[in-house]
Amino acid sequence: MAYVAVKGGERAIGNAHAWLAETRRGDAAVSELEVAQIGQQLGLAVDRVMTEGSCHDRDLAALAIKQSKGDLIEAAFLLRAYRTTLPRFGYAEPLDTAAMLIRRRVSATYKDLPGGQVLGPTFDYTHRLLDFALAAAGEPPAPAPEVEAEAEDAVAPRVTELLSREGLMRREEDAAQEPADLTRQPLSFPAARSTRLQNLARGDEGFLLGLGYSTQRGYGNSHPFVGEIRQGSVTVCLTPPELGFEIEIGEIEVTECQMVNQFHGSRSEPPQFTRGYGLVLGHGERKAMSMALVDRALMAGELGEDRTAPAQDEEFVLLHSDNVEATGFVEHLKLPHYVDFQSELEVVRLMRATVASQAEPEQVEP
Amino acid sequence: MSEDLQARKRWMGVLAKASADAIRACLHTVPPLPPHTRLRGPETGLVMLRGRAGGDGAAFNLSEMTVTRCAVTLEGGDTVGHAYVAGRDRSQAELAAVLDAALQDAAQRPALLAAVIEPLAAAQAEARATESRKAAATRVQFFTMANMR
Numbered sequence: 001m002a003y004v005a006v007k008g009g010e011r012a013i014g015n016a017h018a019w020l021a022e023t024r025r026g027d028a029a030v031s032e033l034e035v036a037q038i039g040q041q042l043g044l045a046v047d048r049v050m051t052e053g054s055c056h057d058r059d060l061a062a063l064a065i066k067q068s069k070g071d072l073i074e075a076a077f078l079l080r081a082y083r084t085t086l087p088r089f090g091y092a093e094p095l096d097t098a099a100m101l102i103r104r105r106v107s108a109t110y111k112d113l114p115g116g117q118v119l120g121p122t123f124d125y126t127h128r129l130l131d132f133a134l135a136a137a138g139e140p141p142a143p144a145p146e147v148e149a150e151a152e153d154a155v156a157p158r159v160t161e162l163l164s165r166e167g168l169m170r171r172e173e174d175a176a177q178e179p180a181d182l183t184r185q186p187l188s189f190p191a192a193r194s195t196r197l198q199n200l201a202r203g204d205e206g207f208l209l210g211l212g213y214s215t216q217r218g219y220g221n222s223h224p225f226v227g228e229i230r231q232g233s234v235t236v237c238l239t240p241p242e243l244g245f246e247i248e249i250g251e252i253e254v255t256e257c258q259m260v261n262q263f264h265g266s267r268s269e270p271p272q273f274t275r276g277y278g279l280v281l282g283h284g285e286r287k288a289m290s291m292a293l294v295d296r297a298l299m300a301g302e303l304g305e306d307r308t309a310p311a312q313d314e315e316f317v318l319l320h321s322d323n324v325e326a327t328g329f330v331e332h333l334k335l336p337h338y339v340d341f342q343s344e345l346e347v348v349r350l351m352r353a354t355v356a357s358q359a360e361p362e363q364v365e366p
Numbered sequence: 367m368s369e370d371l372q373a374r375k376r377w378m379g380v381l382a383k384a385s386a387d388a389i390r391a392c393l394h395t396v397p398p399l400p401p402h403t404r405l406r407g408p409e410t411g412l413v414m415l416r417g418r419a420g421g422d423g424a425a426f427n428l429s430e431m432t433v434t435r436c437a438v439t440l441e442g443g444d445t446v447g448h449a450y451v452a453g454r455d456r457s458q459a460e461l462a463a464v465l466d467a468a469l470q471d472a473a474q475r476p477a478l479l480a481a482v483i484e485p486l487a488a489a490q491a492e493a494r495a496t497e498s499r500k501a502a503a504t505r506v507q508f509f510t511m512a513n514m515r
Contacts, residue, residue, distance in 0.1 A: 056415065056431035057453065087411040089433055089450070094416040094425045101494055103501050111508060119504040146499035154498070158421055172423025179426045181414065193419055194426035201417075201428050233497075235379075236431070238413055238450055245371060248379030249413070249433060250452025256421060279417040281429055 024069050038062035047253075047282025048072055052323060053079030054183075054202040056252055056281055073204075073323045080324050093237040093246060097230065097256045097279070098158060104231040107159050109260060115156025120231060121283075159228040160258050160275055169273045170263065191314055196298055201280060203321030205287040211311040212293030220297045220309030227260035227275065231283055255284050259292035266304040274303065377469050377483045381462035382451040384486045389461045392482040401441045402464050408436035408456035436463040445470045 025032065039046055039062040049061040053076035061079060068074035104120025107113055119125075121144075163169035179194035187195065200208065215222050233253050239246045257278035265271035276296025278288035297311035310316055320326060381389065393399070412430040419426060435450045436459040447467025449459045465482060468474050 051429065054429045055412070056429055059454070060432065083412060083430055086432070087409075088430075089411040089413050089435060091414045091427075092416055092431075094418045095428070097417070097421050101497060103497060104504075117506040118501050119506065120501060121504075144500045145503040146496065147503040147505075149498045149502035160420060161422070172418070172420035174418070174422075174424045177424065179416070179424065181427050183414070183427075183430070194424060197417070197419060197426040198428070201426075232501075233494075236413075236415065236452060238433075240435075240448070240450055242437075243448060245375065247375055247382070247450060249382045249450045250431075251383055252415075252431065252452070254417075258421065275420050277420050279421075279428060 024067075033066060035059065035062045035066055038065050044283055045070070045072060047280075047284050048205060048287070049075040049079060051281045051284055051287065052076040052202055052204060053083075055079050055083045073327055077324050077327065090238060090240065092249075093239065095234045095236070095254065095279075097234060097254065100230055100232040100234050100254075100256075102156055102230055102232040103253075105156055105228065106226070107228045108226040109159060109228075110162075113159065113162070115154075156230070158258065160260070163227075163260070163273055167272070169260070169275065170269070172275075187318055189315055189318075190301075191318055193299075196314065196318060197277065197279075197295060199318045199321055200278075200291045200294055203291070204323035204326070205284070205290065207321050207323070207326075208290035208294050209286060211297070211317060212290035214309065215293050215297045215311045220300065220307075220312045222261045222276075222293070222296055224276065224293060224296065225260045226289065227258040229255065229257050229285060229288065231255045231285065253282050255280050255282065255288045257285070257288035257292040259289070259296055261296050263303060274299065374466070374470065376487075377479070378449070378462070378466060380483050380487045380490065381449065381458075381465060383490055384458070386455050386458035386461055388486060388489070389458065389465070389482065392485055393461075396477055396481045399440075399464055399468055402438040402447075402467065403441070404460075405437040405439060405446065406435070408434055408459040408463075410434045410454045410456070413450075434459040436460045438463045438467055440464070440467045440471075443467070443471070 039058050042062075042065065045065055046058055046061045049064055049072055050056050050058070052073070053061065053064070055061075057079075060082060061075065064075035064078040064082075065072065067078060102115070102118055102120075104122060105115060105118045107117065111117075160169050164171050180192050180198070182195060182198050187199065191199070214220070216224070231253070233251045235248050236250050236252055237246050238249050255278075259276040259278070260273050261276060263269075263272055263274040274296065276292040276294070276299070278291035278293075278295065280287045280291065294311055294317060297309070298314050298317060299305075300307045300312040301314075305312075307313060410432055411434075413433045414430050415428045416425045417428045418424065431452060432454050433450055433452055434454055434456055435448070436456070437449075438447045438460070439445065440447070445467050447463040447465065447470070449462035449466055451459045451462055465478065469478050469483070
C-alpha cells in the first residue's frame with residue numbers, strides 16, 4: 001500500500017478552502033474583479049489559458065483566472081477539467097490562415113512584400129517603462145487611428161509560398177490522412193507530425209520558450225528567421241452530419257508563425273529552406289515563435305540531421321511539455337507518502353547501523 | 367451548389383457571429399416568430415479546431431472550442447431549423463435555429479432577410495472594415511530612394 005488512509009482532515013480542509021476564498025477576494029473595501037473585466041483587460045492571460053487549457057472559450061478562461069487567483073497554470077487545469085464534462089460534436093475544417101482578417105503581420109526576411117508589414121497592437125518598440133498613468137483610473141484612451149486600406153494591400157500571400165514558388169522552400173505534404181488526436185489516443189513514439197503539433201500547441205509557453213532559446217544558442221543549431229508572423233481573425237467552419245454541408249460557426253483570433261530555417265540537403269533532397277510552424281489561440285506571439293522553433297528542431301530525424309540536443313529529442317520534448325501533467329506529477333509529491341517514507345527511514349537506519357558496526361575497531365582483548 | 371443552399375449557409379454564418387442581443391434587437395421590427403418545438407438542445411459541447419502544418423500542409427488538431435447547437439421546428443410546419451454557434455450562449459443558438467427554420471419558408475424569407483440578416487451582416491462587415499483600417503494605420507511605410515524623390 002502506497003498511501004495511508006488519512007482521516008480527520010475534513011475540518012482543516014474545509015477551513016483552508018474558506019480561507020482561500022477570503023484571500024481570493026482580498027480586501028473587501030477594494031471593488032471585486034468582474035469576469036468581464038478579466039476578459040477585456042487581461043486578454044493575453046485569457047489567450048494563454050485557452051491555449052494551454054486547450055479549449056477556446058474566453059468567458060470560461062476569464063472565470064478560471066479569477067478562480068485561480070491569477071495562477072495561469074491552475075486556470076488551464078480548471079479549463080481542461082471542465083472540457084471533460086462536455087460531449088464532442090465533431091471536428092472543424094482546418095483553419096484557413098491565408099484568409100485571415102489581419103491585425104498584425106510582420107516578416108523578418110523581406111522588407112517589401114505583398115500585403116506589407118503591419119505592426120498591429122504590439123508591445124514591440126515600447127520602452128518597457130512603467131506607465132504610472134495606468135495606476136490612476138482615467139478616461140479610456142482615444143480610439144486608435146484608422147486609415148483607409150489600399151486594395152492591393154488586402155492580399156497578403158504567405159512568405160513561405162513566395163519561396164516555395166521558386167523551389168527554395170520545402171513544400172508541406174498533405175496525405176489527407178485523419179490527424180492523430182491526443183484527447184483520444186495517448187502519446188506514442190515515434191510521434192506523427194500532427195501529434196507533435198497538437199502537443200506543442202497546448203504545451204507550456206515557458207517550457208517551449210526555453211527549448212526554442214536553446215536551439216538558438218547552439219543546442220540543435222537551426223539558424224532560424226521569422227518568415228512571417230500573422231495575427232488576426234479566422235472563420236471556424238464545421239460540417240454537421242445532419243446538414244451535410246459546411247457552415248460557419250464563428251470567428252476566432254489566432255497567431256501563426258512560420259519560421260524559415262536552412263537545410264543543407266540530403267541524398268534525396270537538394271539544399272533548400274525548411275519551416276517550423278507555430279499556431280496558437282489569441283495573441284500568443286512568443287508561444288507561436290517558440291512552438292515553431294521546437295517544431296523545426298523535432299524534424300531533425302526526418303531530415304537526416306543529427307539528433308544531439310534536448311529540443312530534437314521528441315520523447316523528451318513531448319512528454320514534458322504539458323504543464324497540467326507536469327504540475328500533477330511534481331505537486332503530487334506534497335501528498336502523504338508516510339508509508340513510503342517510513343520504509344525509506346528504516347532502510348537508511350539499517351544501512352547506517354551496518355556501516356557503523358563495520359567501522360567500529362575490533363575490540364582487542366588485553 | 368443551389369442558390370437556396372448558398373443563401374442558407376450565408377444566414378447561418380451571419381447568425382452564428384451575432385450575439386443574442388443583436389439578433390433580438392433586429393427582431394423588434396418584424397412580427398413575432400411562430401412558436402417552436404425543440405427537437406434537440408440547445409446544448410453545449412466541443413468542436414475540435416484544426417490547423418494545417420505550415421499553414422497549407424497536413425491537418426492537425428489545434429484545440430477544442432465550446433459550441434452550442436440547437437434544432438427546432440416551427441408550429442404548423444415540419445421544416446427543421448438548425449444552429450451551431452461558437453460559445454455557450456444557448457439563447458443565441460435557439461434564436462438562430464428558429465430563424466433558420468423561418469428563413470427556409472419562402473414566404474417569410476424576404477422580410478426576415480431585410481430585417482435581421484442584412485443589418486447583422488452590415489454590422490459585421492463594418493466591424494471587419496474598422497479592424498482593417500486600424501491595421502492599415504500601423505502599416506510600415508518604408509522610405510526608399512524611389513519614393514523620396
